[in-house]
Amino acid sequence: MLSIDGLTKTYRERTVLSEVSFRAEPGRVTGFLGPNAAGKSSTLRILLGLDRPTAGVALVGGRPYRSLPEPLRVVGSMLDGSGAHRSRTARGHLRWLARSHGISGRRVTEVLERAGLADTGRLRAGRFSLGMRQRLGLAAALLGEPDVLVLDEPANGLDPEGVRWLRCLVRDHAAAGGTVLLSSHAMSEVAAVADDLVVIAAGRVMAAGPLARVTAGFATLEDAFFALTGAGSGIGGVR
Amino acid sequence: MTRSRALAAELHKTLTLPAAWAGVTVALLGSLLITVLNAYAVHADPSAVAFTAPLEVAFAAMPLGTVGATVIGVTVFSSEFTGERQITATLAAVPDRVLVLTAKAIVVVLLVAVTAVVTMPLTIGVARLMIGESVSIPEAVTRCLGAALYWILSGLIALAVTVFTRSGVVPMVVLIVNGSLVSFSLLLSKVSALGFWLPDMAGRRLFGDVPTVEGGLGVVPGALVMAGWTALLLVAAAAVFHRRDTMG
Incomplete structure (x- = not known):
């Protein structure tokens, strides 16, 4: 299981994450959805021990990534291609x-x-x-x-066959009891694979929970996303 | 177990990195080429006063080894930050950054040492064959050990400096110019004795009895000062690498 608790990250004056908390459970695919520059990669980088948080903790099965003796056997990750x-x-x-x-x-x-x-x-x-x-x-x-997969925008650049392969891969992984945390800004991609959803915008978690609950009251995930993130209301929305 | 695997991974990574082999090539073929040219000049004009002994001819080419060691030291680290940023994969596999840097330092020592073991006897042998004069083996061995130490320390200093800059361009240019064309510490030594305490000036007598400026530290104190600089820079590099965000 992945647990993120009260994660805050500031670069000099700029706050990129504030009090980000959520969980990714075994046997489920957790979609980490947000517009570009919402703080998805920053969260994953801290989770993988690449960057240090200003406050808060990110743990893999109760341990910081940096303390895992054989991390690749516990967490498989993909960031930056x-x-x-x-x-x-x-x-x-x-x-x-x-x-x-x-x-x-x-x-x-x-x-x-x-x-x-x-x-x-x-x-x-x-x-x-x-x-x-x-x-x-x-x-x-x-x-x-590994039991856990942490994938940052994994579908970027994949052709339709590749996207389908990826979808089967993460579904199979979760079905076998693994934990998958998958970030994306593409809603259709997340809607097709995720059991749980964490929506982040401007460094804050706007909603988290099972997909059906987060999207309840909205016709589509897209409607829910724009309502929750306040994006797409005009110029300067989702890029 | 973890440590030996981290070392195996770094060794594998470096031995499959073309830029590291460019460093080996500069040291080996560069030294050989200069030795051949100088030996040919001596051979063609036996009455020449300077550089007549084969050892002197071979050792005149040793700065090329320093350049090669610098290339190895720089690229072992800078290659992590080019293009797709391999550093992400490196730290995902081995999150202990001090261990990563230690493994890289060991790889630099091994690769430079092996390069020295191949290059030095070869250049001395070629100089001896072309000039025809005999070489004192004990003297040659002592001087080769000193020069190899200088190369290794230069490679480690290059590694440490690249940790600070991450990009290889600046350390590569500065250290190569300093090691082959104009030594900043040599210039400094003209105006202040402090120049003699900088790493390259302190260690220069490790090459043995080569023509060099008067003054400064002797072989052993000089070697100790150069090694001290190397250790200090590596410790500072480890501290920076340990604290810094990968992207920050």
Whole structure:
């Protein structure tokens, strides 16, 4: 389980997160929905120990990410695309990650196949399409067979087949008892996979709970989103 | 277990990084090329006064090794921040940043040391073959150990400085210019004795009896001062890396 409690982050004068709290439960897909610059990535970066919060805590199964002895076996994450150096092949990127956890070469081949990257051979990451980068990031997230998946805008750049693959992947993961936290600004994508929803805007959680409850009283998730975030009412709304 | 795996991951990452091999190539082929050119000049004109002994000819090319070590030290860290920002994947796998930096430092030491072990006997051997004069083995070994230490410390200083800047451009330009063309500490030493206490001036006698400016520290105190600078910079780099947000 992922628990975020009272997370606040300020950069000098600017507050990017204020008192953000929510949970992501096992066996469920939690959609983390908000317009660009709402604080989704900042929250996930703190959860993964990349940035420090000004106040509050973010825990993975009750522990800070930085204290996990073998983090890739607990949490599979994807932020900022693939994270692969442009000179490396898909396999080359996964191999050093595997080394860090004593994961076998066979598992590297498995996740490459699962992500549809088995045929990329000697092609270097610098020449990958956006969709291939996302697939490589997802392959890396799956590498350690983790219970928890934390994915930041995973559908960006994926073709329709890729989006469908991603949807099956996260649904299967939750069905097997795993925890999935998936951020997005694309409502249709979230509506198609999420059990629970956390809506964030301007660094604050506007609503959180099961999808049906958050969208109750609205015709669509889109209507609920605009009503909750106050965005889209004119110029300067959702970008 | 975690530590040895973190080291294995960093070693694998560096050995598959073309920029790190560019550093090895500069040290190895650069030193060899300069040695061949100088040895040829000596060979063609045996009455030349300077640089007649093979060891002197080989050691005149050693600054190229410093440049190579600098390239290795810089790129091991700066490669984490280019393009798709590999640092995110690195810290997701090994969240302990002091461990990441320690592993990178060990990789720099290993790669520079192996480069030195290959490069130095090769350049000395080539100089000896071309010039034809014999080389004192004990003297050669002592001087090679000193020069290898200087290369390793230069690589580690480059690593530490790149932690502060994250981009490799500034440290690469400044350290290479300082190490090969104009030494800032050499210029400073002309106006103040403080210049002799900066890392590259302090350590310069590790190369042995090469022509250098008068004054300053002897071999052992100089080596200790240079090693002290290296340790200080690495500790400061670890503190900064530990506290800083990845994107901040």
